[in-house]
Amino acid sequence: MHTVWDSLDEAFFMFWQTLWALVLGFVLSGAVQAFVSRHAMVRTMGDHRPASIGRASVFGMASSSCSYAASALARSLFDRGADFTAAIVFMVASTNLVVELGLVMWLLLGWQFAVAEFLGGAIMIALLAVLLPKAASAALVRERRAQRQDVAAGDASTSAGTFATRLRDPARRRAAARYTLADLAMLRREIVIGFVVAGFLAVGVPTSVWKAVFITGHGALTAIENAIVGPIVAFASFVCSIGNVPLGAALWQRGVSFGGVIAFIFADLLSLPLVLIYRKLYGARLTVRLVAVMWFAMSAAGLLTEVIMRAAHGIPAHRPRIIAPEHFAWDHTTVLNILALAVFALVLHASRRGGAGTPDERYALDPVCGMQVEKANAPATLGAGADKVYFCSDRCRDHYATDLETVP
Numbered sequence: 001m002h003t004v005w006d007s008l009d010e011a012f013f014m015f016w017q018t019l020w021a022l023v024l025g026f027v028l029s030g031a032v033q034a035f036v037s038r039h040a041m042v043r044t045m046g047d048h049r050p051a052s053i054g055r056a057s058v059f060g061m062a063s064s065s066c067s068y069a070a071s072a073l074a075r076s077l078f079d080r081g082a083d084f085t086a087a088i089v090f091m092v093a094s095t096n097l098v099v100e101l102g103l104v105m106w107l108l109l110g111w112q113f114a115v116a117e118f119l120g121g122a123i124m125i126a127l128l129a130v131l132l133p134k135a136a137s138a139a140l141v142r143e144r145r146a147q148r149q150d151v152a153a154g155d156a157s158t159s160a161g162t163f164a165t166r167l168r169d170p171a172r173r174r175a176a177a178r179y180t181l182a183d184l185a186m187l188r189r190e191i192v193i194g195f196v197v198a199g200f201l202a203v204g205v206p207t208s209v210w211k212a213v214f215i216t217g218h219g220a221l222t223a224i225e226n227a228i229v230g231p232i233v234a235f236a237s238f239v240c241s242i243g244n245v246p247l248g249a250a251l252w253q254r255g256v257s258f259g260g261v262i263a264f265i266f267a268d269l270l271s272l273p274l275v276l277i278y279r280k281l282y283g284a285r286l287t288v289r290l291v292a293v294m295w296f297a298m299s300a301a302g303l304l305t306e307v308i309m310r311a312a313h314g315i316p317a318h319r320p321r322i323i324a325p326e327h328f329a330w331d332h333t334t335v336l337n338i339l340a341l342a343v344f345a346l347v348l349h350a351s352r353r354g355g356a357g358t359p360d361e362r363y364a365l366d367p368v369c370g371m372q373v374e375k376a377n378a379p380a381t382l383g384a385g386a387d388k389v390y391f392c393s394d395r396c397r398d399h400y401a402t403d404l405e406t407v408p
Helices: 002-035 038-043 050-062 067-079 084-096 099-109 111-135 138-147 163-168 170-204 207-213 220-237 241-253 258-270 272-282 284-311 332-352 394-406
Strands: 363-365 372-374 380-382 389-391
Touching: 002 099, 002 163, 002 170, 002 241, 002 332, 050 084, 050 111, 067 084, 067 258, 067 272, 084 111, 084 258, 084 284, 099 111, 099 241, 099 258, 111 258, 111 284, 138 284, 163 170, 170 241, 170 332, 170 363, 170 372, 220 241, 220 258, 220 272, 220 284, 241 258, 258 272, 258 284, 272 284, 272 394, 363 389, 380 394, 389 394
Parallel strands: none
Antiparallel strands: 363 372, 380 389
16 A cells, blocks of 8 residues: 555656646647648648658647547548548657647656657658658558548538638637647546556566566667567557656656657557557558558667767766655746646636537537547547537547447
8 A cells, every 4th residue: 555655646746747738738739729720731741742741740740639539630631632651640740749748758757858759759750751651552552542432521611711810710719728628638548547657667666577678788789679669568558648758757767768768658659559440440451561660660769869869968867766756845846837727727717608518510529538529520420410429539439339339
């Protein structure tokens, strides 16, 4: 019981250390989802040339989301005509190159890891842009796209009006607040599990266990092995999105290499549930190639990032004894958290203006995870007419359908 209590204590103060960053990141993400046209995203991602890959990366960075929603959104973009490689780059950027991830990494791991996130992310995207078109042949992609030709491609609701017009739209401002709250609701499980498991790993798991998984003390061999094993641990952890960061902090504290931690955090899109989703979205053959390329790109990006950061003397010389101070103090963290809670209260108020029920007719709430989705772009639906239900992903739709089947 003493170990359990200490683990929960560590988890809570890791969360307290990063609370303001989480709120800031989700508020920015909600604004982007409400004001950026998805039609423009599809229109500018028709191939995998450098310019299109760059735009896919920028749109992904701006469209922060959980790993499940990111995979569904990438599928939606692919169905609407976006290039397969560009859609995958968008997915990777939307979970690995986002503000809240960088801020949480800075607070739990140090500024060096925040820099490495964007440096390694750029390397990973470059590798994906080069390797994925070779592994996922044009013929294989065309075959899969043909199998999904019945998917609706309409997107008129998001293409209407200029960006300035959308900013002045009270309904979109209300939608931005609701997107923020919906994203928090959608990610609550990943966040809670991530921090709780990280607290347990930091306190309750002996260092000898990690040394049996990640070898240490062998120089270059350690760096290579850790970068390869990092995504495997992510695959088995079942924790994705921002929940991987506190786990990465626990791994860093326990002796895993810099590149191994970066590769582990990048591999949030390789957890087992997501791989099964890819198989459903893209078929077995395309999924095997996608997973192999992503694993290589994530491991290579982690390793190359470590090499670059080491050459620039950017790797921390010491590992923390504790990940977060286990006490309250009147410091900048407390002040920022109070401000963040005030902002969150304003967002909550804005979301309820015009009524606390369902958002306006352009939006719907996923009944499973609580995410707000635009009806015109919903990755999955169930039913028809007035009974039509909208979901953020096939995973939520299937969960909902299963629950309906079990109701007597």
